[in-house]
Structures are given as C-alpha cells and as structure tokens.
Amino acid sequence: xxxxxxxxxxVNYSKMPSSYRWFLFKVIPLLVIGVVAFAWLLPGIHxxxxxxKFQAQSFDGFLVGEPIPHIIVPRPxxxxxxxxxxxxxxxxTNKAGPSQKILDQAGQWxxxxxxxxxxxxxxxxxxxxxxxxxxxxxxxEVRPDEGNALxxxxxxxxxxxxxxxxxIMKPGHTKTHRACAIRCISGGVxxxxxxxxxxxxxxxxxxxxxxxxxxxxxxxxxxxSIRITGEVTQYDDMYVLKADPEGYERLG
Amino acid sequence: MSVGYKSIQWNRQKLxxxxxxxxxxxxxxxxxxxxxxxxxxxxxxxxxxxxAYGSAAFLLLHVxxxxxxxxxxxxxxxxxxxxxxxxxxxxxxxxxxxVVGLNLPGLPLKTTGALTWxxxxxxxxxxxxxxxxxxxxxxxxQFPFEILxxxxxxxxxxxxxxxxxxxxxxLTAPIWKALHMGVYVAYGLLVGHVVLGALQSNRHPxxxxxxxxxxxxxVGLHLLAGSREIKQDKATLSPSDDGFVDVxxxxxxxxxxxxxxxxxxxxxxVFKYDGKISAVSNVCQHxxxxxxxxKVIDGCxxxxxxxYQYLPDCGASPPPFTERIPTFxxxxxxxxxxxxxxxxxxxRAIPNAPGTHVDPxxx
Numbered sequence: 239x240x241x242x243x244x245x246x247x248x249v250n251y252s253k254m255p256s257s258y259r260w261f262l263f264k265v266i267p268l269l270v271i272g273v274v275a276f277a278w279l280l281p282g283i284h285x286x287x288x289x290x291k292f293q294a295q296s297f298d299g300f301l302v303g304e305p306i307p308h309i310i311v312p313r314p315x316x317x318x319x320x321x322x323x324x325x326x327x328x329x330x331t332n333k334a335g336p337s338q339k340i341l342d343q344a345g346q347w348x349x350x351x352x353x354x355x356x357x358x359x360x361x362x363x364x365x366x367x368x369x370x371x372x373x374x375x376x377x378x379e380v381r382p383d384e385g386n387a388l389x390x391x392x393x394x395x396x397x398x399x400x401x402x403x404x405x406i407m408k409p410g411h412t413k414t415h416r417a418c419a420i421r422c423i424s425g426g427v428x429x430x431x432x433x434x435x436x437x438x439x440x441x442x443x444x445x446x447x448x449x450x451x452x453x454x455x456x457x458x459x460x461x462x463s464i465r466i467t468g469e470v471t472q473y474d475d476m477y478v479l480k481a482d483p484e485g486y487e488r489l490g
Numbered sequence: 491m492s493v494g495y496k497s498i499q500w501n502r503q504k505l506x507x508x509x510x511x512x513x514x515x516x517x518x519x520x521x522x523x524x525x526x527x528x529x530x531x532x533x534x535x536x537x538x539x540x541x542a543y544g545s546a547a548f549l550l551l552h553v554x555x556x557x558x559x560x561x562x563x564x565x566x567x568x569x570x571x572x573x574x575x576x577x578x579x580x581x582x583x584x585x586x587x588x589v590v591g592l593n594l595p596g597l598p599l600k601t602t603g604a605l606t607w608x609x610x611x612x613x614x615x616x617x618x619x620x621x622x623x624x625x626x627x628x629x630x631x632q633f634p635f636e637i638l639x640x641x642x643x644x645x646x647x648x649x650x651x652x653x654x655x656x657x658x659x660x661l662t663a664p665i666w667k668a669l670h671m672g673v674y675v676a677y678g679l680l681v682g683h684v685v686l687g688a689l690q691s692n693r694h695p696x697x698x699x700x701x702x703x704x705x706x707x708x709v710g711l712h713l714l715a716g717s718r719e720i721k722q723d724k725a726t727l728s729p730s731d732d733g734f735v736d737v738x739x740x741x742x743x744x745x746x747x748x749x750x751x752x753x754x755x756x757x758x759x760v761f762k763y764d765g766k767i768s769a770v771s772n773v774c775q776h777x778x779x780x781x782x783x784x785k786v787i788d789g790c791x792x793x794x795x796x797x798y799q800y801l802p803d804c805g806a807s808p809p810p811f812t813e814r815i816p817t818f819x820x821x822x823x824x825x826x827x828x829x830x831x832x833x834x835x836x837x838r839a840i841p842n843a844p845g846t847h848v849d850p851x852x853x
Contacts, residue, residue, distance in 0.1 A: 245744065247785040248565065249797040250503050250572040261566040266510060269553065273514045277521035280545055281529065281538075283694040290534065333612035408537050412691035417623035417636065421612030458625070462632065 290357040290404045296349055297326070297363065298371060300380045303344030305451045306428050306443055307336050309363065310474065312377045321474035322378045324361075326354070327428045327443060329401045331364045333418070335426020340368045347373045357404035360430065360441045364401065385471040385478070392467040393479065394489060395433035397444065397460045399423050403430065416461035423453050423460060431466060431479055442470065442479035455483040463489040507573045511580060518546050539601040540588055541688075547584035548680060554578055555677060555708050559715035565783065565794060572796050575653045578673075582650040585643050604636075635687030638679045645676040655776075663778050681705055726752040729839035734821065740767065740853055741831035748791075750782035753839050758818055760835060761786060761802050766850035768802035769818035769837045775844075776813065804847040814845035822851045 246255035254262075299311035308327040313320075328336045331353065335341075340350075352365040396411055399422030403410035407418060411432060423429045429452060431442040446452050447468070468481025522542040526535050554577050560567040591603030609616035609623065620640070626632035649670055651657075658666045684701055727735045737751045743762040750759050750772055757772035759782030770791065772782045779795030786792070790799035790808060800807055800815055807813040818841055824833035830853050842848060 245747070245785070247787070247792070248568045248794070249787070249792055250569070251501055251797055252787075254503065254569065258566060258569055262569055265567075265570075270510075270514055270517075273518045273549070274521060276545070276549055277518045278525055279696070280541075281522055281526040283696045284541060284692055292534075406534055406536050409691060413632075413635070414687050414691040415608070417619060417634075418608040420623050421609060421614065421619055425613045 290355060290406060290410070292405070293354045293356075294352075295354045295363075296351045298347065298349050298374065299323075299326075300382065301340075301344045301346060301348045301350065301368060302382045303341045305445060305449055306478075307341060307344070307426075308476070309348070309350055310380055310382060312374065323380070323474040325474050325476040326361055326363045327400055327476070328352075328363050328365050329422075329427040330425075331366060333399075333401065333422040333425045333427060335428075336365045340365050343368050343370055347371050355401065355405045357410070358439060360400075360404045362400050362404060362428075364405075382473075385473040388470040388472055388477075390468065391470050391479075392465055393431065393433045393442070394463070394465045395431050396463060397423075397429055397456055398432055399460075400428040400430045400443075402427075403432075411461065413461050419460045420457050424457055426453065429453055429456050429460075440477070442477045445478050445480045446482050447480050449478075449480060452483050456486075459483065459486050459488070465489055503569070504573050504576075507569075508576055511577060515546060515550070515580060515584065518549070519543065522546075537602065537607055540604045540607060543584050543601070544588040544604075544688075547581050547588060548684065550577060550581040550584065551673075551677060551680065552704050552708060554581060555673065556711055559711040561795075562715040562718065568794050578646075579650045579653055582643075582646040585639075585646055589639070589643060631686070631690075633686055635683050635685075635690075638683040638686065642676040642679040642683060645672045645679070649673060649676075658777065663773075663775055667778050677708065722750065723752050723755070723757070726755055728754065733840060734819075734836040734838050737769075737835050737837050739831065740822070740833045740835060743767075743835075746786040748782040748784070750780070751837070753837065756841070757782065758837060758841075759784075759791070760820070760837060761791060762853075763789075763802060765853045766802075767820050767822065767835055767853065768848065768850045769820045770800065770802065770805045771816040771818075771841060771844075773815065774798050775815055781815070803850050804845055805842075806845040816841035816844050817846050817848045818842065819848055820851045822853065 246257050248255060248258045297309055297311050299309040302308050302310060306327055308325050310323045310325050313322060313324050330336055347370065348368040349371050350363065350365060350368045352363040355362050355364055398411045398415070399419040401422050402415070402418050407415055409415065429444040431444050433440045433442065444452050444456060465487040466479060466481050467485060468479050471478050471480065519542050523535070523538065526538050527533070554574060557567060557570045557574055561571045587601065587603060589603045589605050591606055592599055592601045605616050605620060609619035612619060614622070620636055624632070624634035624636070626634065649672060652661065652666065652669060661669065681701065689698055689701060727737065729735045735753050737760055738749060740762065743749045743760065746763050748759040748761040750757055758769050759772040760767060760769045763786040770781065772780055774781050774793040774795065776793065776796055776798040779793045781791055781793055781800070783794045784792045786802065789801070791802050792799050798807065798813060800813065805815040805817040819838035821836050822833045823836060833853065835851070
C-alpha cells in the first residue's frame with residue numbers, strides 16, 4: 239500500500255490542508271449557529287424574571303416594632319369600602335430587619351424614608367430613616383393589634399423572604415433562591431408564605447400561634463413546598479398566618 | 491514542541507482559534523442579555539448575567555468534552571483539539587465570573603456573581619453562607635446544589651492552573667493526564683448542580699430536555715469512541731518463543747503512516763517510511779496522544795494532536811528537543827520470492843528504553 243495523494247495531515251504549526259480547511263468551514267459555522275441559538279432561546283424558556291418594582295418614597299404613618307416591624311399608613315380618599323390603612327412591613331436596605339435606631343421610634347407617628355419594593359400585591363419598605371411627626375388630624379384611630387380573624391386554614395405554598403422576593407431576585411423563590419431567603423429571614427426580614435391558587439397569588443406574613451415572629455424557627459422550611467395549618471388574621475390589608483413552625487408539613 | 495517555557499507561544503492558527511472562541515463567547519453573552527432585555531423593556535435584568543455566564547460555561551464544557559471523542563472518530567477534528575486548553579481556561583473563567591462576578595478596573599463589563607448576589611449583604615460572610623445556608627446535605631432533592639458547583643469550579647481551577655506545558659512536563663504526562671481526567675468528575679458535578687438547582691426552579695421542559703440531550707450526547711460519544719479502542723485492544727497479540735510478534739504485512743501500512751497493534755496489552759505504532767519499518771510506543775510523551783495516527787513528516791513521526799516529533803529509529807525528538815519514547819526491535823520475514831509488500835513484520839514484545847536506537851527493518 240502506498241501513500242494516497244490525498245493523505246493530508248494536520249499539524250497546527252504548518253499550513254492547514256485543504257480538506258481540513260473545508261471541514262472547518264462547515265463545522266465552525268454550525269457551532270456558531272448553536273451558540274446563537276442557545277443564546278436566543280434560553281432567556282425565553284427561563285421565564286422567571288421578577289416583575290418587582292423599586293421606588294424611593296416617604297411615608298407618614300404609625301410605626302409598629304413588634305412582633306413584625308411595619309408601618310401603618312392612612313389610605314387616601316374614600317376608604318369606607320375597604321381598610322382605612324395600608325400596612326407595609328419593613329426591612330433594612332440589606333438582608334436585615336430595620337435598625338434599632340428605627341425601631342426605637344415604634345409606637346409613634348413618623349415620616350419614614352426608604353425604598354418601596356413591590357411585586358404584584360406584595361409591598362414592603364426598605365427603610366433608610368425615620369423621623370417622628372405629630373399624629374395627623376382627620377385620620378381614623380390606629381389599632382395596631384386589632385385584626386379580623388378569618389378562621390382556620392390549611393394552606394400550601396412556600397416560605398420566602400419579604401425583601402428580595404419582591405425585589406430584584408430572579409425568580410426570588412424556589413430552591414435557587416433558598417440561600418438568599420435564609421440570609422434575609424435570619425437577618426430579620428419578615429418571613430412570607432406564598433400561596434398560589436391557579437393564577438392568583440396570596441401572601442401571608444408568618445407568626446406563631448402567639449403572634450410572635452418565627453424567623454429563626456422557619457429557616458429549615460424556606461423554599462420548600464409545605465403545608466401550614468393555622469389561623470388567618472387580617473390586619474387592614476395585611477394577612478397574618480399564625481401557626482407554630484413545629485406543625486408545618488413538608489409536601490412531596 | 492518545547493525546550494523552554496515562554497508564557498505564551500502563539501502561532502497564526504492559535505490566534506484564529508482563540509479569536510473565534512472568544513468572539514463566540516462574547517456573542518453568546520451579548521445575545522443572551524439583549525434577548526432578555528427584549529422580553530420586557532421594564533424588566534430589571536440585574537442578576538441575569540449570572541445565568542448568562544453559567545450557561546455559557548456549561549455549554550462550552552459540552553463542546554470541550556465532545557472534541558476528544560470526535561477526534562478519535564475522525565482526524566478532521568484535530569484542529570479543534572490542539573488548542574483545547576484555551577477553551578478549558580476560557581470555560582474556567584466563565585464559571586468563575588458566574589460565581590464571583592466581574593469588576594476589573596478600567597473594564598466596562600461589570601457583573602455581579604452568584605456568591606455576592608445570593609449570599610452577601612446578610613448576617614454571615616458570603617463564603618460561610620455558601621456552605622451553611624442550605625444545610626440539607628443528607629437529602630438528595632434538597633441537597634445544596636451550590637456545593638456541587640463549588641466542587642466543579644475547584645477542579646476547573648486546578649486544571650486551568652496546571653494547563654501549561656510546564657506542569658505537563660514536571661508532573662509527567664500520566665499524572666497530568668490523570669489530573670485532567672478530573673474534568674469528567676467536574677462534568678458530573680455540574681450536571682448535578684444544574685439538575686438540583688436551575689432545573690428544580692425552572693420546570694420548563696425544554697431546559698430539562700436540553701440538559702438530558704447534552705448528557706446523552708457526551709456519554710454516547712465517549713462510549714462510541716471507547717468501544718472502538720476496546721475492540722482494538724481486545725485484538726492483543728502475544729509473542730512467540732523468540733519474543734517477537736507477527737503484526738502483519740508491509741502492504742498493510744501506507745507510506746509514512748503506521749499500523750497500530752496491541753502487543754501484550756501495550757499499543758505499538760509500526761511505521762513504514764523511506765523503504766523502512768520502525769516500531770515505537772503509540773503514546774506521545776507530551777499528552778499521550780496516539781502517535782500511530784500520526785505521520786512521518788521531514789523524517790520524523792509527528793503526533794496528530796500537537797505536532798510533537800520523534801525520530802522513528804530511536805524514539806527521540808530531534809535536537810534540541812528532549813522528549814523520548816520507547817522503541818521496539820523489528821525484523822522482516824519472507825521467502826524472498828514474492829513481492830516485498832508481502833513480507834511479514836515482526837516486532838519484539840518487550841520495549842527498549844525510551845530513546846534507544848533500533849536499526850529499522852529495510853524492506
């Protein structure tokens with residue numbers, strides 16, 4: 239057997255044989271098309287982009303420190319058909335609850351400056367500062383602890399943090415977000431229970447049966463599919479699900 | 491081939507290779523981000539880069555792992571093989587940016603990595619949070635997928651750090667090769683990282699199908715290429731009483747090419763060139779490339795992977811290079827009546843020390 243005239247051989251420091259060159263002219267464009275195709279298709283099928291919004295804003299309202307830091311803000315206009323107040327729970331601007339300096343002003347009216355973070359019907363405020371103000375006139379009496387008991391429910395959903403979920407995270411829930419949510423909740427950001435019924439999503443702040451914060455006790459349950467059976471109480475436009483974490487049930 | 495080590499040794503093909511590689515990576519990241527922005531102009535897309543860089547690294551790893559078996563199946567893929575290390579190092583940096591972000595002074599491209607994005611700004615050091623945030627180490631489904639990614643990144647770091655020929659020579663090719671086989675462990679870890687992470691959060695079937703097809707492609711390609719090698723190794727030849735093995739006729743070997751035979755479990759490349767026959771180990775000293783698939787160029791056996799060269803009669807690289815491979819004694823046998831092409835080639839089963847001169851068998 240003798241050498242074929244087409245016995246081409248590739249060495250990277252020599253001129254590339256023509257058959258190799260033509261082969262690469264076919265293969266490399268295919269690879270580039272693959273690169274473009276994946277770059278084009280993947281963002282679409284991720285489809286988990288948070289629609290959260292941010293807005294620097296100030297609120298005049300009544301500051302509540304315990305068990306879940308929040309601010310009660312009079313709703314403008316005619317409120318006879320609904321709650322007279324809106325309640326926004328609070329965090330710091332990082333993965334933590336509001337600073338002690340802010341909480342020291344609990345129990346009084348304040349002008350609170352921060353960033354309103356909202357995603358669908360879940361809104362909270364990342365607080366930057368709070369200054370005491372005189373109570374406004376012509377506003378209904380504030381009753382922080384007075385809620386409307388809606389009864390006992392068994393709800394299935396997922397625990398997430400109240401700040402990064404409505405904020406900039408993508409998707410802000412499920413397993414890829416677990417570590418972030420754990421940092422937030424262990425730092426003092428309120429734990430929120432997300433319940434989805436078909437297309438509707440409802441959010442419940444979590445408290446134990448005594449109405450106390452549960453942050454440290456729910457960390458192992460974050461981002462998992464779970465069932466919580468407890469009492470739902472409505473405080474103005476805020477819903478609180480009261481149940482001891484020991485009774486949470488993991489699903490699947 | 492090398493005698494000394496410069497930081498970078500470029501040639502035209504390497505430059506073209508790297509330009510295409512980096513342009514493709516840049517195009518992927520740019521298109522990924524542009525398409526994301528196009529989904530909704532009001533969308534806050536901070537953090538999406540984490541996905542862009544992570545998926546780019548994962549895709550590039552599939553290309554890297556495909557080149558090896560494809561080259562075993564067709565030499566036409568060798569131009570993609572010779573500079574694969576630059577692909578590997580590029581892939582490592584993509585994975586690193588996925589984790590720690592990119593924020594170099596003077597560089598306009600700035601992005602936040604997953605470590606900062608998910609673990610920073612809290613009540614623990616981000617590195618501590620990475621390992622203790624999700625503590626379900628004993629559960630398969632809940633397992634902290636991030637740790638699998640950390641393991642893969644550590645392997646990629648070791649591979650990237652030792653990718654230069656300096657390490658190849660000083661660690662020796664077998665150890666270097668074994669070390670770099672860690673890429674398969676890293677691939678397994680990354681598949682776990684994606685399946686237990688991104689795929690748990692994103693249930694779009696196309697994502698699952700894409701990862702599954704990638705896995706089947708990589709495993710299938712390696713099985714296909716491996717089965718050929720196994721078939722060849724199974725046809726191992728055993729020596730006769732005089733220690734020589736009949737490896738076939740002169741006619742079976744094209745000029746300047748080799749026939750690869752397995753003698754007592756070792757692959758031997760039997761070359762025909764200039765009317766002579768020489769036999770050497772099939773294993774290139776550089777990266778253990780298959781010398782028997784090489785060619786005699788300018789009187790030297792030339793490795794198909796990176797062009798390392800050896801003199802056929804002594805297994806030594808031409809001076810000033812210093813690589814040496816084992817040689818084998820050869821002889822020809824025939825009745826002297828028929829055509830020379832029908833002469834049979836006999837190779838001694840026991841190799842000579844690397845670089846030992848052996849008189850070629852003259853046809």
